[in-house]
Amino acid sequence: MAEHTRSSITIDATPATVMAVIADFAAYPAWTGEVKEIEVLGTGEDGRAAEVRLLLDAGAIRDEHVLAYTWDGDREVSWTLVRSQMLRSLDGSYTLAPLAGGRTEVTYQLAVDVKIPMLGMIKRKAEKVIIDRALAGLKKRVEG
Template identity: 95%
Template sequence: MAEHTRSSITIDATPAEVMAVIADFAAYPAWTGEVKEIEVLETAEDGRAAEVRLLLDAGAIRDEHTLSYTWDGDREVRWTLVRSQMLRSLDGSYSLAPLAGGRTEVTYQLAVDVKIPMLGMIKRKAEKVIIDRALDGLKKRVEG
């Protein structure tokens, strides 16, 4: 597996409240920026998405891909790439840890491998931008 890029943020909400926003795929276009379309293709027994198709448009990068999701209650969600036009692999996770005062530390981890050649330093910088935008958007959505 590729090297992971990781970042964390503290959100003024419980893990259950944060995970509810993460699990609400229909709302992603409203707060993620790059996600333009989303379709839940398969749902797990617990009612959460098991496989999701996303259409991303990040300016120079436009891709449609399908991700498979695995949920561990309100503690963690992991995803892995099923298919994509531009990506060879995409593995990520949100890990939620409860903090005092009803707050949550959210750690986002991501490893992306593209089909086109790309320097490792540039790839990690892109991963960091994706993670930071996602964490900022998640914080605003949950706390807003």
């Protein structure tokens, strides 16, 4: 990922527990505000989603896109854009690092390129909002 935004959070759960929540796409509408509909289009040999269609509704921005996922056990999941109406590219990842006491540091990295012109500063701010909301939602879902 060339220009990306990154943030981390500590979750009181093991990497396996955190990754199980990340891999449970059917539950995304319950804990991610923007994801309204989700469909797993294909799975990999490990049984985890390889391609997923998401319908997002963030008020002024409504888009449907398909993402391709790559899994590295309970250590990392990354994704890249297959197709979208509004996005030119979308690359992201969750990296999970075990901490003492059965906790996990989760780092979310995201790079988005939209088809409409947007200043870099505004784009990075939007990425930061997406990341912070996702991490907070993930923490609440895992620990709740």
